[in-house]
Amino acid sequence: MQKKQQSDKPTQKDEQLTRHTEDGAEQFLTTNQGVRINDNQNSLKAGERGATLMEDFIFREKMTHFDHERIPERVVHARGEAAHGYFQVYESMAEYTKAGFLTDPSRITPVFVRFSTVAGSRGSTDLARDVRGFAVKFYTEEGNYDLVGNNIPVFFIQDAMKFPDFVHAVKPEPQNEIPQAASAHDTFWDYVSISPESTHMVLWVMSDRAIPRSLRMMEGFGVHTFRFVNEAGKGTFVKFHWKPLLGVHSVAWDEAQKISGKDPDFHRRDLWEAIESGNYPEWELGVQLVPEEDEHKFPFDLLDPTKIIPEEVVPVQRIGKMVLNRNPDNFFAETEQVAFHPGHLVPGIDFTNDPLLQGRLFSYNDTQLIRLGGPNFAEIPINRPIAPVHNNQRDGFMRQTINRSPASYEPNTVAGGCPYQAMMKQGGFTSYQERVDAHKVRGRSESFFDHFSQAALFFNSQSEPEKLHIINAFRFELGKVSRKEIRQRMLGILSQVDTYLAEKVAEGLGMPVPEVLEKPINRVRPADAGPDEYEPKSVPQQVGASAALSMANTVKDSIKTRKIAFLVAEGVDVADVSAMKGALVSAGAVVQVIAMHLGEVSGADGQALAVDQSFLTAASVLFDAVYVPGGADSATKLSTIPAAIHFVNEAYKHCKAVCIHKDAIAFLRKTALPADTPAAGLLTGNDADAFIQAIAQHRFWEREAVDDIPA
Ligand code: HDD
Numbered sequence: 001m002q003k004k005q006q007s008d009k010p011t012q013k014d015e016q017l018t019r020h021t022e023d024g025a026e027q028f029l030t031t032n033q034g035v036r037i038n039d040n041q042n043s044l045k046a047g048e049r050g051a052t053l054m055e056d057f058i059f060r061e062k063m064t065h066f067d068h069e070r071i072p073e074r075v076v077h078a079r080g081e082a083a084h085g086y087f088q089v090y091e092s093m094a095e096y097t098k099a100g101f102l103t104d105p106s107r108i109t110p111v112f113v114r115f116s117t118v119a120g121s122r123g124s125t126d127l128a129r130d131v132r133g134f135a136v137k138f139y140t141e142e143g144n145y146d147l148v149g150n151n152i153p154v155f156f157i158q159d160a161m162k163f164p165d166f167v168h169a170v171k172p173e174p175q176n177e178i179p180q181a182a183s184a185h186d187t188f189w190d191y192v193s194i195s196p197e198s199t200h201m202v203l204w205v206m207s208d209r210a211i212p213r214s215l216r217m218m219e220g221f222g223v224h225t226f227r228f229v230n231e232a233g234k235g236t237f238v239k240f241h242w243k244p245l246l247g248v249h250s251v252a253w254d255e256a257q258k259i260s261g262k263d264p265d266f267h268r269r270d271l272w273e274a275i276e277s278g279n280y281p282e283w284e285l286g287v288q289l290v291p292e293e294d295e296h297k298f299p300f301d302l303l304d305p306t307k308i309i310p311e312e313v314v315p316v317q318r319i320g321k322m323v324l325n326r327n328p329d330n331f332f333a334e335t336e337q338v339a340f341h342p343g344h345l346v347p348g349i350d351f352t353n354d355p356l357l358q359g360r361l362f363s364y365n366d367t368q369l370i371r372l373g374g375p376n377f378a379e380i381p382i383n384r385p386i387a388p389v390h391n392n393q394r395d396g397f398m399r400q401t402i403n404r405s406p407a408s409y410e411p412n413t414v415a416g417g418c419p420y421q422a423m424m425k426q427g428g429f430t431s432y433q434e435r436v437d438a439h440k441v442r443g444r445s446e447s448f449f450d451h452f453s454q455a456a457l458f459f460n461s462q463s464e465p466e467k468l469h470i471i472n473a474f475r476f477e478l479g480k481v482s483r484k485e486i487r488q489r490m491l492g493i494l495s496q497v498d499t500y501l502a503e504k505v506a507e508g509l510g511m512p513v514p515e516v517l518e519k520p521i522n523r524v525r526p527a528d529a530g531p532d533e534y535e536p537k538s539v540p541q542q543v544g545a546s547a548a549l550s551m552a553n554t555v556k557d558s559i560k561t562r563k564i565a566f567l568v569a570e571g572v573d574v575a576d577v578s579a580m581k582g583a584l585v586s587a588g589a590v591v592q593v594i595a596m597h598l599g600e601v602s603g604a605d606g607q608a609l610a611v612d613q614s615f616l617t618a619a620s621v622l623f624d625a626v627y628v629p630g631g632a633d634s635a636t637k638l639s640t641i642p643a644a645i646h647f648v649n650e651a652y653k654h655c656k657a658v659c660i661h662k663d664a665i666a667f668l669r670k671t672a673l674p675a676d677t678p679a680a681g682l683l684t685g686n687d688a689d690a691f692i693q694a695i696a697q698h699r700f701w702e703r704e705a706v707d708d709i710p711a
Pocket of ligand 1: 074075076077080114115116132133134135148149150154155159160163222223224305338339340356357359360363364365367368
């Protein structure tokens with residue numbers, strides 16, 4: 001049951017951060033030592049035309065700081081954006097976990113969430129075909145808990161040992177650092193074509209999930225199976241999900257590529273603007289719970305991060321809501337310096353032995369040491385817990401805390417034994433007492449060896465347009481691969497997933513599907529087997545298709561925050577513009593008026609209409625729908641503007657809702673849109689309700705069946 005959420009009251013974390021902020025308003029400019037600066041334009045010189053003096057401490061301080069402003073970008077997930085907010089659980093989950101933020105419905109837990117792409121550098125485009133990072137830091141009363149997930153529920157590899165190789169393969173190639181933020185190159189496809197365990201994830205990455213319409217419209221997943229632990233010490237397996245209240249929506253691939261040029265900050269801007277305008281992004285936290293006794297009841301291993309538990313098999317229970325309601329004050333201080341780590345745990349949640357998760361537990365802390373410059377990064381304001389910190393860790397670069405105690409060791413008597421260890425009942429963290437009885441081996445369980453069944457489950461669950469997009473994505477990506485043998489091997493892998501998929505991709509590549517599957521060079525093997533004894537297995541899954549895997553079944557009941565372009569020229573019917581705009585805005589959409597030039601256009605009745613953007617700065621790919629309002633003169637003028645015709649053609653090609661007032665039928669005839677036959681999502685008239693309903697559908701993908709729009 002959903003409970004009323006809290007307001008915009010500052011959280012405890014907001015208040016803590018405020019103590020570290022400054023804004024310089026009404027203040028003098030000073031050095032870092034607080035000395036007021038009298039001239040910030042000129043260095044100190046030996047004479048007006050003379051050399052700069054070494055003693056110019058003001059110049060030296062300013063320049064030295066500047067020279068040291070950059071820190072290493074994240075080795076993966078370098079490009080990101082973040083926001084503050086809060087989380088609240090609907091009802092106590094105490095039956096399964098003792099985590100305070102999941103058991104007390106009255107608790108407002110502050111969060112900081114960073115979204116990211118994986119492969120690109122800090123300055124790369126938002127619309128890369130890529131996985132999106134979805135990292136949530138919960139500042140709980142018992143310490144920080146980080147849920148460091150992605151928008152795709154599985155991963156490329158099963159063991160963290162493979163992560164550096166995988167990342168080297170997907171990153172730009174080492175000889176020339178090409179391509180930026182793209183997997184469409186030889187080394188990525190070389191790697192995955194010989195690593196069958198990547199197949200399921202590759203299917204997801206070739207799907208529209210990898211090109212979201214908005215960060216606010218994507219799901220999040222913890223990926224691994226984690227463990228809840230209740231007060232009695234009983235464990236329950238748990239998979240985490242974030243379900244966006246606006247539904248899961250994506251753009252078209254042609255559109256994504258164009259957005260990358262028109263506005264490479266598209267997702268970052270969208271998130272920022274939504275929060276600034278009070279349209280706070282919201283997700284429900286979902287959990288799939290599996291009793292420990294059921295661990296082996298699945299046709300896959302719960303510890304294998306390349307597998308999902310279909311929602312039809314274990315339903316997702318929605319247990320709470322997260323709202324993002326505040327943009328950061330400073331990108332570097334907050335978004336860049338935030339340090340996530342799957343090992344940031346609180347009592348009530350624990351790990352499993354998923355070998356990918358186990359390796360992550362080492363990597364994240366290690367990477368922060370180089371990225372943030374030393375072991376005191378937890379003292380950076382954005383990383384500080386709201387729970388008090390007391391321990392005997394001391395010193396190191398940039399230490400902030402002034403520890404007063406005479407003892408920096410424990411046990412001690414000189415400080416009265418403080419700080420004390422906490423017993424379990426006092427909130428002390430104790431690891432889940434899993435029984436382990438095994439040999440030490442370097443190898444993998446055979447229960448991880450089914451690499452294709454869930455890839456097939458994913459493909460079978462897609463709607464026809466989604467399948468087409470996957471096929472086209474493979475054609476695009478493999479089309480950029482220069483080595484024929486890599487394309488060939490990949491077709492072999494696809495033939496193990498779905499014959500139709502392999503054949504359609506092969507057709508696009510002008511190559512046959514190989515009749516005999518070349519044995520993948522997969523070095524994954526059971527500990528006691530030789531390299532040649534490995535064979536992927538195929539295990540029947542519990543369901544053949546899962547509705548939750550298709551975006552066709554997502555929420556389509558709202559046009560909140562959707563951006564609608566109104567194309568106008570002199571002579572436009574201003575009353576019609578106002579009526580349509582009024583209806584769309586009341587339904588939560590954002591309307592922008594686009595004309596040949598900025599300023600104003602005069603309407604048919606002489607009334608002036610303000611213009612938001614010209615055709616020079618606006619592009620159809622930055623909008624969700626288009627309206628061409630009434631006013632015969634305006635429509636006639638638009639018919640002579642190639643940019644206006646292109647705008648509508650392109651919006652239509654990308655399957656968006658298009659509404660053309662009946663006064664503008666002549667303009668419609670100038671476009672490549674069908675003027676005389678009905679087409680899905682193409683409305684003629686000015687019926688606002690019908691237009692709103694069409695926009696809410698997000699896209700009319702069925703239009704792609706007729707690919708005759710030159711845009
Ligand atoms: Fe990772 C960053 C998510 C596997 C090693 N990872 C990073 C971020 C996200 C993820 C969202 C960005 C955090 C931020 O915004 O600062 N990573 C995942 C998921 C994985 C995964 C969902 C699989 C389920 N990662 C993974 C493995 C390793 C790493 C197997 C290494 C063993 N990941 C890192 C890292 C990064 C990182 C190198 C780079 C920057 C950072 O940690 O802080 O340590």
